Structures are given as structure tokens and as C-alpha cells.
Amino acid sequence: MSLPKCALTCGNKKLTQGCFRGNGKFPKDCPTCTENEILDSTLSKYTSNKKIKKIFNAAAKVESAGYCKWxxxxxxxxxxxxxxxxxxxxxxxxxxxxxxxxxxxxxxxxxxxxxxxxxxxxxxxxxxxxxxxxxxxxxxxxxxxxxxxxxxxxxxxxxxxxxxxxxxxxxxxxxxxxxxxxxxxxxxxxxxxxxxxxxxxxxxxxxxxxxxxxx
Structure with missing residues (x-):
């Protein structure tokens, strides 16, 4: 089983970075394509766990309001x-x-x-x-x-x-x-x-x- 290597496959901005761009273009060994079980379980935690949701939502508000300003x-x-x-x-x-x-x-x-x-x-x-x-x-x-x-x-x-x-x-x-x-x-x-x-x-x-x- 090969380890995820996001830095190797997408460390150069000229590469796809499909997870960031939302264009559906991913390297064949991208964890977005190969680690569905983990990704599905983590997504649910952001909405179902109250403590995680509170931290996650606060982080989103900080990023939205202060991006490249704070x-x-x-x-x-x-x-x-x-x-x-x-x-x-x-x-x-x-x-x-x-x-x-x-x-x-x-x-x-x-x-x-x-x-x-x-x-x-x-x-x-x-x-x-x-x-x-x-x-x-x-x-x-x-x-x-x-x-x-x-x-x-x-x-x-x-x-x-x-x-x-x-x-x-x-x-x-x-x-x-x-x-x-x-x-x-x-x-x-x-x-x-x-x-x-x-x-x-x-x-x-x-x-x-x-x-x-x-x-």
C-alpha cells in the first residue's frame, strides 16, 4: 500500500491541485480518489460533533473575515x-x-x-x-x-x-x-x-x- 504523497503530486502550483480548484482533475494516486472511507467519515464529524463543529465554524469565520488582512x-x-x-x-x-x-x-x-x-x-x-x-x-x-x-x-x-x-x-x-x-x-x-x-x-x-x- 503506497502512502499518500500530496506534496509530491501537487507541490508545484502548475500541477492539478484538483482538490483546491474543484475542477475534478486529480492524480491517479490522489487520496481524494483513493481514501473515500476516511474522507466520508471525517466530513460527517464536522457537522455531527458539537465540539469539532464549534472550532471548525469559528476557523471558517476567521479565514473569511481576515484572509490576508490579519x-x-x-x-x-x-x-x-x-x-x-x-x-x-x-x-x-x-x-x-x-x-x-x-x-x-x-x-x-x-x-x-x-x-x-x-x-x-x-x-x-x-x-x-x-x-x-x-x-x-x-x-x-x-x-x-x-x-x-x-x-x-x-x-x-x-x-x-x-x-x-x-x-x-x-x-x-x-x-x-x-x-x-x-x-x-x-x-x-x-x-x-x-x-x-x-x-x-x-x-x-x-x-x-x-x-x-x-x-
Whole structure:
């Protein structure tokens, strides 16, 4: 059984992209043609599951009103309003606490209650979580673990309606999302090299980062 390869078959805008254009032209191995069972079952969830429907409809309203006009930050704010959230959770990297404070104030200025949780909560040295000393950035020194599960549990305890990730490490963002009871979205994706703009690597794939792609 071959894996779906949408990026390969439709990654070039000159190709069909029939699912986007609605012209009925699809590559022979397009999942639109080969994965009918999954597609039919997922479509019904958008209309039958109340929680999913609420998120999905709010997302549609944000896209419709703010397409190419609103930044990600404003989209997050407007989504929270449309979703009718009352209490917002912010799970932040310690390196983005200043930015998270600005976000916290933004939401508060628009009438939301806000919980913000730093990734280093607990101040546990990495060795307490059985991370080997040699896997520290600076072996031999105190180095606090990131604690995304605790961040999620803080949000769960205080019953946030909607959570936003601010630059959690790769993997830690997944753990936060796994343990959060409230829906979670991301405002900042961590990339310490590109100023938190991972897409920059793709924009320079033929120049500065060509060696990464084997060019």
C-alpha cells in the first residue's frame, strides 16, 4: 500500500491541485480518489460533533473575515472571540516570556481571563527526569527541564477554554497538546536560528540551506 504523497503530486502550483480548484482533475494516486472511507467519515464529524463543529465554524469565520488582512496574533484573538472562550491559557517558552506578557495583556484588554505558564515550572534539573548529564546543553550545570505536561495540567486545573502555544520546543509542543483538555493552537513556532520563522528555511532552500536538502 503506497502512502499518500500530496506534496509530491501537487507541490508545484502548475500541477492539478484538483482538490483546491474543484475542477475534478486529480492524480491517479490522489487520496481524494483513493481514501473515500476516511474522507466520508471525517466530513460527517464536522457537522455531527458539537465540539469539532464549534472550532471548525469559528476557523471558517476567521479565514473569511481576515484572509490576508490579519496577522496570526490577530487571528488568535478573533478566533477566541468567535469561539466564545472566556479563559485563555498561554503555554510559553521561558525565552518568550516578554512576548507572552504582551499576548496576555492583549487578551485581557479584550475581556478575557488569562493563565500563563512558563515551560520551566517546577525548576527540576534534567537529571531528575532521567535525562543523561551528557544530553544537557551545558553538562555539569543545573539545567531545568521543560515541563509541558505541567503547563497543560495548570490549564486543565483552572479550566481554560482555549490554549495557545508560544514557542515550546519541538516535541514539548506535542506533549502539551496531548495533555491539554482544551483545544490548543500555536501562535509562535520555535526556531532559535531564524527568529521563530521556520518557513525561512524553505524560502532559501536553493541558496543558504541548499546543503540541508542535498542540493
Amino acid at each position: 496577522t496570526r496574533v490577530q487571528e488568535a484573538l478573533e478566533f477566541a472571540k468567535i469561539y466564545e472562550a472566556k479563559r485563555i491559557g498561554i503555554a510559553s517558552c521561558v525565552g518568550l516570556m516578554e512576548e507572552s506578557l504582551l499576548l496576555e495583556k492583549l487578551f485581557e484588554n479584550h475581556g478575557f481571563e488569562v493563565l500563563s505558564a512558563c515551560c520551566k515550572a517546577g525548576a527540576f534539573d534534567k537529571t531528575k527526569a532521567r535525562i543523561p548529564e551528557e544530553d544537557k546543553i551545558r553538562p555539569g550545570n543545573f539545567e531545568a527541564i521543560c515541563n509541558p505536561i505541567a503547563q497543560a495540567e495548570f490549564c486543565n486545573k483552572y479550566k481554560t477554554d482555549l490554549n495557545f502555544i508560544m514557542g515550546l520546543c519541538i516535541g514539548h509542543d506535542a506533549l502539551f497538546t496531548m495533555h491539554s483538555k482544551a483545544p490548543s493552537s500555536t501562535i509562535v513556532v520555535k526556531d532559535r536560528v531564524t527568529g521563530h520563522n521556520p518557513a525561512a528555511v524553505f524560502h532559501t532552500a536553493n541558496t543558504y540551506y541548499k546543503s540541508l536538502f542535498g542540493k
